[in-house]
Amino acid sequence: MKHVPKGFWIFSALLLLLLSVNVFAADKVLDASLLDREPVSLTEYLAVLEDPGSSLTLADVQKPDMTNRFKGGHAPAMALSYGFVRSAYWLRLTLRNTSNRPVERMLEIDYPLLSSIQFHQPLVDGTYRSIKTGNTKPFATRAHPNRNFVFAVTLPEHADQVIYLRIQSGSSMIIPATLWEPQAFYVHAQNDYALQTWYLGIASAMLLFNLLLLIALRDNIYLLYVGFVICTVFTVLSGNGLAKEYLWPDSAAWAEIAVSISYSLMITALLLFMRRMLNTQELIPRTDRLLKIIVCIELLVPIGYTASLNAVVKPFTLYQFAIGVLILFVSLFLWFVKRQRNAVYFTVAFSFFLGGSYIVALRIVNLAPTNLFTMNGLLFGSALEMLLLAFALADRFILIRRKAINDVEQANINLELRLYEREAELTATHERLREIEQRQMLSQERQRLMQDM
Known part of the structure; x- marks a missing residue:
């Protein structure tokens, strides 16, 4: 076998390292250590991969042929929105800590109707801290007791971390992702x-x-x-x-x-x-x-x-x-x-x-x-x-x-009118009776006089 120069292996290793770093070169990196009291919408920092078959795993989306299919460059906005879709969506977020100490941040997804959310954060030993929750999962699966989906993120000093999220929805796909300072x-x-x-x-x-x-x-x-x-x-x-x-x-x-x-x-x-x-x-x-x-x-x-x-x-x-x-x-x-x-x-x-x-x-x-x-x-x-x-x-x-x-008042008025009318009738009747009585008295007096004569 022909001898391969040592420089070739060094060059190959550097090339592979460069490729692995440049895989996420298009992703916009957020320096989380600079985050103050005001939250930051993550929409423009997210790279998105649609999974129409909902079959991709974390290992699948990390393969070189898949990493290049993530699409970033979203305009600043409060949320990503895809309407009514059945696909699952993978999100890739690169966070940086340029400070001299670890920093903790809170990642919030403020849309409680998302059916399924997977959160994957890399650990020091190369494994991932994975949380699987969502509207169709028990509330106890949530990392933070909140009506929204909240994940605590700890970033080591002077380090970058690539966080993956897999989201699927039974209704509308809206992803309002925000990064917070914990106290805020x-x-x-x-x-x-x-x-x-x-x-x-x-x-x-x-x-x-x-x-x-x-x-x-x-x-x-x-x-x-x-x-x-x-x-x-x-x-x-x-x-x-x-x-x-x-x-x-x-x-x-x-x-x-x-x-x-x-x-x-x-x-x-x-x-x-x-x-x-x-x-x-x-x-x-x-x-x-x-x-x-x-x-x-x-x-x-x-x-x-x-x-x-x-x-x-x-x-x-x-x-x-x-x-x-x-x-x-x-x-x-x-x-x-x-x-x-x-x-x-x-x-x-x-x-x-x-x-x-x-x-x-x-x-x-x-x-x-x-x-x-x-x-x-x-x-x-x-x-x-x-x-x-x-x-x-x-x-x-x-x-x-x-x-x-008004009905009672009108009824009272009507009753009063009827009383007046009845009183008038009674008065007229009384007058007629008196007149009849007087005529009878005159008739009787006439008869008595005639008898005396």
């Missing part, structure tokens, strides 16, 4: 849970107040409102991850479909409440029959979600969008054409809810940015809707009370 994250988490508590406080107050009105007035419209509030709260809790944390932490299949089914039930409750509040059966009977049909369809929609969420979630989302437009159109018609007072409150209230819902939907299909408002659109919209509908019910109660007072 804990403050953010407290504020976030305070916002959720504020919402639940409003909902609880509306619920209890209208339950008391139901007991006091025996009017089933308050029962319909209470049902609507309960369905709305369950929809919001299912969508923001609190239901997974506190109500069904170990559920897999139900956690995946809970938000969709809760939304259908919420629309059903809203339609029933709307029919009663706006009196559609009398004012617009043909449209009222259509609303009854929609209620029946909404009650059947959960069957489709249970059978195959991936297959029906997109068409059903478009269907719910159309139903929202129809409800708004009906309330506007009753407001401007029928001049119904309650329709004013209902239209304004539902507009807030519909706006919040559509903002969330646009975010899901990647037509709206991901920020605090779009992430909590349903929460803000439903809170304003519940408040305004409660005001509408209070206004309805005032109108009913005012009508009752």
